[in-house]
Structures are given as structure tokens and as C-alpha cells.
Amino acid sequence: MSSQSTPLRILMIEDDRIEAELIRRQLAQSAYTAAEIEHHQRIARALERLREERYDIVLLDLNLPDGHGVSNLTRLVGACDTVPVIILTNVEDERTATDLVREGAQDYLIKRHITADLLARAIRYAMARKGAEVRLRESEKRFALAVAGARDGIWDWDLETDVVYYSPRWLDLLGLTPEQALPGPATWLDRIESDDQTGLRKALQAHLDGETPHFEYECRMSNAAGELIWVLARGLAVRDEHGRAVRIAGSLSDISDRKSTEAMLVHEALHDALTGLPNRNLFLDRLDLAMRQHRRDRKRKFAVLFLDLDRFKAINDSLGHAAGDELLIEFGRRLGMFLRPGDSVARLGGDEFAILLNDVTNLSEATRVAERVHELLSQKFVIADKEIFATASIGIALSDVKYERSGDLLRDADLAMYRTKRRRAGSYAVFDSFMHETALQRLELETDLRSAISRGELAVYYQPIVSLEHMRVVGFEALMRWFHPVRGLIGPDDFIPLAEESGTIGALTWWIMREACRQTRAWQQSDPAFGDLSISVNVSTRLFSDPDFAQRTVRVLEEVQLPASALHLEITENALLEHEAETLRELSALQKVGVKLHLDDFGTGYSSLSYLNLFAYDTLKIDRSFVSAARDGSRDRRIVDALVNLGRVLDMNVIAEGVETQEQAQNLRELKCCMAQGFWFSKPLPAESAEALLARERSLASSSIRNLTHN
Ligand code: C2E
Ligand code: MG
Numbered sequence: 001m002s003s004q005s006t007p008l009r010i011l012m013i014e015d016d017r018i019e020a021e022l023i024r025r026q027l028a029q030s031a032y033t034a035a036e037i038e039h040h041q042r043i044a045r046a047l048e049r050l051r052e053e054r055y056d057i058v059l060l061d062l063n064l065p066d067g068h069g070v071s072n073l074t075r076l077v078g079a080c081d082t083v084p085v086i087i088l089t090n091v092e093d094e095r096t097a098t099d100l101v102r103e104g105a106q107d108y109l110i111k112r113h114i115t116a117d118l119l120a121r122a123i124r125y126a127m128a129r130k131g132a133e134v135r136l137r138e139s140e141k142r143f144a145l146a147v148a149g150a151r152d153g154i155w156d157w158d159l160e161t162d163v164v165y166y167s168p169r170w171l172d173l174l175g176l177t178p179e180q181a182l183p184g185p186a187t188w189l190d191r192i193e194s195d196d197q198t199g200l201r202k203a204l205q206a207h208l209d210g211e212t213p214h215f216e217y218e219c220r221m222s223n224a225a226g227e228l229i230w231v232l233a234r235g236l237a238v239r240d241e242h243g244r245a246v247r248i249a250g251s252l253s254d255i256s257d258r259k260s261t262e263a264m265l266v267h268e269a270l271h272d273a274l275t276g277l278p279n280r281n282l283f284l285d286r287l288d289l290a291m292r293q294h295r296r297d298r299k300r301k302f303a304v305l306f307l308d309l310d311r312f313k314a315i316n317d318s319l320g321h322a323a324g325d326e327l328l329i330e331f332g333r334r335l336g337m338f339l340r341p342g343d344s345v346a347r348l349g350g351d352e353f354a355i356l357l358n359d360v361t362n363l364s365e366a367t368r369v370a371e372r373v374h375e376l377l378s379q380k381f382v383i384a385d386k387e388i389f390a391t392a393s394i395g396i397a398l399s400d401v402k403y404e405r406s407g408d409l410l411r412d413a414d415l416a417m418y419r420t421k422r423r424r425a426g427s428y429a430v431f432d433s434f435m436h437e438t439a440l441q442r443l444e445l446e447t448d449l450r451s452a453i454s455r456g457e458l459a460v461y462y463q464p465i466v467s468l469e470h471m472r473v474v475g476f477e478a479l480m481r482w483f484h485p486v487r488g489l490i491g492p493d494d495f496i497p498l499a500e501e502s503g504t505i506g507a508l509t510w511w512i513m514r515e516a517c518r519q520t521r522a523w524q525q526s527d528p529a530f531g532d533l534s535i536s537v538n539v540s541t542r543l544f545s546d547p548d549f550a551q552r553t554v555r556v557l558e559e560v561q562l563p564a565s566a567l568h569l570e571i572t573e574n575a576l577l578e579h580e581a582e583t584l585r586e587l588s589a590l591q592k593v594g595v596k597l598h599l600d601d602f603g604t605g606y607s608s609l610s611y612l613n614l615f616a617y618d619t620l621k622i623d624r625s626f627v628s629a630a631r632d633g634s635r636d637r638r639i640v641d642a643l644v645n646l647g648r649v650l651d652m653n654v655i656a657e658g659v660e661t662q663e664q665a666q667n668l669r670e671l672k673c674c675m676a677q678g679f680w681f682s683k684p685l686p687a688e689s690a691e692a693l694l695a696r697e698r699s700l701a702s703s704s705i706r707n708l709t710h711n
């Protein structure tokens with residue numbers, strides 16, 4: 001557009017030739033001497049040309065043969081609105097002039113006043129103004145495009161007039177049509193979720209008061225459909241010379257996606273992925289809350305139920321993990337179904353679940369829930385096309401101000417669960433502080449037990465096994481005793497289960513096996529009369545998972561040079577339940593080398609008879625519960641009778657355990673039971689006493705053991 005480089009191109013529309021010629025001359029005398037002037041007398045032709053060519057300026061006469069007044073200008077601007085227009089007229093009229101400028105004319109010249117200078121100046125200003133206007137319009141257009149294209153909506157709030165401009169995108173975010181959006185702040189503020197209102201107004205005011213460098217707030221807004229969406233509003237105030245905010249403008253972005261991702265992450269952190277139930281963390285949180293409420297108001301009691309599925313491992317192992325998972329999901333679902341709204345159910349991990357019962361008034365409400373869980377489980381689960389019946393052991397702990405941490409309360413519920421599982425799986429128990437004591441004691445005992453062997457605190461006691469026919473000692477059962485430095489003598493029933501759980505049972509068994517075999521070998525060698533003495537050693541189920549069990553046993557025998565046939569291993573019938581294949585293999589290996597196997601406590605386990613089929617035991621030991629109850633004509637006597645016969649039919653020896661009276665011994669003899677053991681003959685004895693007993697028997701070869709021990 002510069003006048004120096006390229007000549008100015010002027011479109012002149014003027015029907016009067018003389019006027020046109022005058023303009024030409026004035027231009028020739030002006031700064032625009034080199035201007036190229038194209039002259040037309042009619043507006044129609046000029047419009048055509050305007051569409052085809054590019055001009056720097058238009059000089060327009062308002063009175064033309066084919067058009068008149070402001071409408072000429074309107075048509076011109078309509079055809080091309082980037083070229084500046086100067087009006088040439090004979091009429092001096094303010095109103096027309098204003099109208100013309102409003103319609104887009106850059107200037108208005110009265111023909112008779114036109115001079116070369118005036119014209120040149122008018123042209124120069126007109127082009128400058130138009131250029132700026134075009135540039136402004138372009139930048140406005142770009143801005144409008146940017147606003148329309150941006151993901152964010154734009155708002156602009158004039159605080160003086162309280163008029164708010166909302167960009168189309170802003171309206172779009174909320175699904176509003178321009179008609180629905182009144183240009184006031186209510187369009188925005190009224191849609192904000194009521195919980196967020198105060199926070200947003202505070203943040204806004206803080207920025208307007210100059211307390212914050214900018215305004216920023218995340219909140220929920222309801223869109224046109226009435227759904228809540230998460231938005232982030234940001235803004236910056238424009239201030240007057242006194243620092244007072246006069247206007248604030250900013251953006252609005254939809255952050256619903258981010259919020260839902262955040263919510264998902266929070267959910268994942270607090271829920272169990274498999275069942276979707278709250279996890280241990282969330283459960284402890286809720287428990288904390290319940291504990292705080294209880295501390296404030298003791299009347300608000302609650303209970304925690306700790307649930308553990310029984311034999312879940314067996315289900316998992318036999319049906320596969322997918323089936324196990326399905327059972328857990330279904331169990332969680334059933335639990336969730338019958339709880340009241342304020343209660344919580346959580347999966348703590350593995351097959352452990354927990355329930356928080358809020359607002360219980362007494363213990364029986366909690367035990368009733370435990371009973372209902374059992375009922376719930378009595379309905380079969382159909383998993384992987386198989387019907388499964390599951391049971392759970394449940395421990396209950398009640399709110400008590402003594403608890404400081406939620407973890408402690410949960411631990412006590414766990415303890416109660418553990419206790420009931422050991423005693424009677426599939427039932428429930430309520431925690432009492434006595435359990436806590438016991439648990440602590442157990443923990444101490446467990447630690448002590450680890451060093452009991454090395455400290456020489458263990459001893460083997462020997463209880464004679466007597467042939468009823470000859471009334472002689474044919475062997476001993478080795479029974480373990482623990483002389484605890486503080487607690488004194490502890491019986492095996494109190495520490496063997498502990499040893500089994502903590503894993504020390506292996507060390508204990510190998511210790512007693514070696515010691516008892518060594519002692520027995522010594523007795524055998526002390527006198528030919530004792531050459532056939534046998535030793536029975538109790539072996540825990542757990543040891544059969546050791547694939548070297550048979551080999552290690554043989555090594556012990558070789559070490560102490562005891563004939564294999566003198567060693568009798570006592571196994572409780574439940575042993576075979578757990579590790580069938582391994583157990584059978586180890587037992588067969590031992591039987592092959594001559595070791596004898598005794599089935600201990602026969603009659604107390606599950607489905608005893610089927611176990612007799614699984615393995616060819618050498619001897620049956622009838623549990624003392626039958627023996628002690630067996631009186632003349634009683635049902636138990638008939639059971640003992642049947643068991644003795646069973647042994648005979650299956651070609652097994654029978655030992656009756658727990659004979660305490662002469663009458664019982666007599667009964668057993670009548671029933672032709674071949675061997676017996678019990679306090680009537682002798683209590684378990686330390687090695688020296690057992691040895692003394694043997695010596696006396698030897699010296700009184702003809703007298704019965706009963707005479708030996710009781711005289
Ligand atoms: P068990 O193998 O059935 O041993 C017999 C238990 O009955 C012994 O109890 C014995 O003292 C007791 N007993 C014997 N005669 C009578 C009687 O006439 N009346 C009464 N009321 N009881 C009698 P103890 O020594 O307390 O052992 C208990 C259980 O501990 C044993 O039962 C056995 O299962 C286990 N046990 C003992 N020593 C060991 C061991 O070294 N290893 C393993 N794994 N278990 C052992
Ligand atoms: Mg035994």
C-alpha cells in the first residue's frame with residue numbers, strides 16, 4: 001500500500017465527468033501524482049470491477065444514475081469490506097455523515113471544499129484507518145476462532161455492569177443454547193453444586209480482593225441435562241488505577257475425565273480387585289471412625305466379625321485358582337447382600353473377610369449375624385459346574401474403649417477366629433481378654449520352644465505297652481515332656497500343636513526318635529530277655545511332606561543299630577487326609593525295610609473305616625475314649641468289641657489305649673484284645689524308672705506287670 005513502491009490504485013465512481021476530471025487534477029497535484037485512477041459512472045459496473053480487482057481506495061459519489069445515497073455505500077461494503085471508502089458529495093449534512101461513517105465510510109468530503117492537500121490527507125488517513133480496522137478484525141476473527149476451537153470455554157465478567165460474556169464453547173461444555181444463557185453471573189453460579197458454592201465464592205472474592213495472584217477452583221456444575229460434571233474455573237482480574245477489580249475473565253475446562261481417573265485410582269487403592277469389596281485399609285479406616293464415635297459416645301457400640309473360609313486351600317488346589325476366585329467373589333456377594341446399610345464388609349486378603357456391624361446394642365446381635373453367615377454358607381455354591389459347600393470360622397470382637405488402634409481390635413477378632421477354627425471349624429467365637437493372654441503366652445512359649453532342645457529342657461517318658469495274654473511289657477511308647485524353666489512341666493498337648501504351627505516339630509521329632517531308639521537299643525542289649533522290646537514314636541502329619549522322611553528314619557536306625565522291626569511309628573488317622581500321595585510313598589518305603597506302622601487314636605477322626613482301606617497298618621490303637629467308657633453291656637463295650645474284631649479280620653494287632661481300671665483290663669482280655677496301655681499298668685515314666693520296671697519284671701519273670709508296678 002505504500003505510495004512509493006507501487007502506484008496507488010483508485011476506483012472513482014462519479015457520474016459527473018467534470019467533477020471526475022477535477023478530482024483527477026487535484027490528485028495529480030497531490031502526493032499521489034502517480035496514482036492509477038479507474039473511473040466508472042455507474043455503481044453496478046464499479047461493483048463488478050471491485051470483485052475482480054484489488055484497489056487501494058474507493059472515491060464514491062452518492063448520487064448515481066443506478067443508485068442513491070447510503071445504499072450505494074452499503075452495496076459497496078457488501079461487495080468488498082477491506083477497501084477504504086471516501087464519500088464525495090455536495091450535501092453538507094451532519095446526520096448523513098454520521099450514518100455514512102457508521103455504515104463503513106472512512107471519510108466524507110464536500111466536493112466544493114476539496115483541495116489537493118485535503119484529498120491526499122483524506123486518502124492517507126482513510127487507508128491507515130482501514131488497514132488498522134482490517135487487522136483488528138482479523139485478529140478478532142482469529143481470537144474468535146481460537147475461542148471456538150479451544151477445549152476450554154471462555155467467560156468475561158464486567159464487574160461494573162455485571163454482564164458476563166460466555167463463549168460458545170463455554171455454553172457447549174454445559175450443553176446450553178445461547179438462548180438459555182442469560183448474560184449474567186447467575187447462568188454460571190446457579191449451576192454450581194451447592195456443596196461447592198461457598199468454596200468457589202470464597203476463592204473468587206479472595207482474588208478480586210487481591211489476596212491471590214489468580215482465581216482457580218475445581219467444582220461440580222450441573223449441565224443442561226441435569227448431570228453433574230467436574231470443571232476447573234480459572235480467571236484473572238483487570239484492575240483500575242486504584243487496584244480495584246473492574247473485570248475478570250478466564251476459562252472453564254471440563255475435568256470430568258481426570259476426576260473419574262482420580263476417583264478410579266482412589267477406588268483401586270481402597271478396594272479389593274477380585275471382589276470389588278473394600279480392602280483392609282478402607283476397612284481399618286471405617287473401623288477407626290467407629291472407634292472414635294464409640295469413644296465420644298459409649299452408647300454407640302459396634303462389633304467386628306473376622307471370617308475365614310475353612311479348607312479353602314483344598315478347594316483351590318483341587319478345583320483350580322479360577323474356581324477358588326469364583327467362590328471368593330460369590331461369598332463376598334452373599335455377605336454384602338444381607339448387611340444393613342451402615343455396615344461394612346471387606347476382603348482382608350486370601351480367604352479372609354471382615355464385617356463391621358455398626359450400632360449393635362448387645363452381643364447377641366453380633367452372634368446372630370455370625371449364625372446368619374453360617375446359614376448363608378449352608379446353601380451350596382455352584383462353581384465350575386461343581387457343587388461346593390463351604391464353611392467359615394468366625395471370630396467376634398466388640399467395641400471397647402481399651403482399644404487404641406483399629407488394628408488391635410481386628411487382631412483380637414482374628415484371634416477369636418483362629419481359636420474357633422482350631423477347636424471346631426465352621427463355628428464362631430467371641431473374643432475375651434483371656435484369649436489375648438493365651439495368645440501372648442503361646443507366642444512366648446513358641447519362642448522358648450525353639451531353644452528347648454539345645455537347653456536340654458526336653459525329656460522322653462516311656463509308657464509300657466503290655467501283652468494282655470502274657471501280662472508282660474512288650475515295648476514302650478515314647479512321649480515327650482518339656483521341663484520349662486519357669487512354668488515347670490508342660491505336657492505334649494500344650495506344645496505339640498504349637499510346634500506343628502511354628503515348624504519346630506521336625507527338630508523335636510528327630511530328637512525324640514534318635515533318643516528313644518538309642519535308649520531302646522541300650523535296653524535290648526542289656527539283657528537277652530529284652531531283645532524284642534519295641535519303641536513307639538508319634539509322628540506328626542506335617543513331617544510326611546518331607547520327601548526324605550523314610551531315608552532319615554532309616555539313617556537313625558542305622559546310627560543306633562536298632563532293628564527296623566523294633567521301631568513302631570504312630571500316626572493319627574487324619575494324617576492321610578492331607579498329603580495322600582507323598583505320605584503313602586514314605587510309609588510304604590518304611591514298611592519295606594521292616595518299620596511297623598500303628599494307626600493311633602483310632603475311632604476319633606473322620607470316616608475311620610475308609611482309612612483302613614488306604615493303607616495296610618500293622619496295628620490299630622483304639623482310642624481311650626472308647627476304652628474308658630466300656631463297661632459291661634454298654635454300647636461302648638460293644639464298639640470296643642467290634643474294633644477288636646475288625647483288627648482281627650484285617651489281620652492287624654490291636655492295642656487298647658487308656659486302660660485305667662482292672663475291670664477295663666479284664667474286659668479287654670475277655671474280648672481277646674492282644675495288647676494294652678494305660679495308667680492301670682503304668683503311667684509314662686522317665687528312662688530310669690522305666691529301666692527299673694524292666695529290671696523288676698526280669699527278676700520276677702513269672703509275676704504280672706500289674707504286680708510289679710502296684711506292689
Ligand atoms: P497319644 O499318642 O495317644 O499318647 C497317649 C496319651 O494318653 C499320653 O498322653 C498318655 O500319657 C495318655 N495316657 C496313657 N494312658 C492313659 C490312661 O490310662 N488314662 C489317661 N487319661 N491318659 C492316658 P500325653 O503323654 O500327654 O501325650 C498326649 C499326646 O501328645 C499323645 O497322644 C500324642 O498324640 C502327642 N505326643 C506325645 N509325644 C509326642 C511326640 O513326641 N511327637 C508327637 N508328634 N506327638 C506326641
Ligand atoms: Mg501315640
Ligand code: MG
Nearest residue numbers: 600601621657
Ligand atoms: Mg493315642
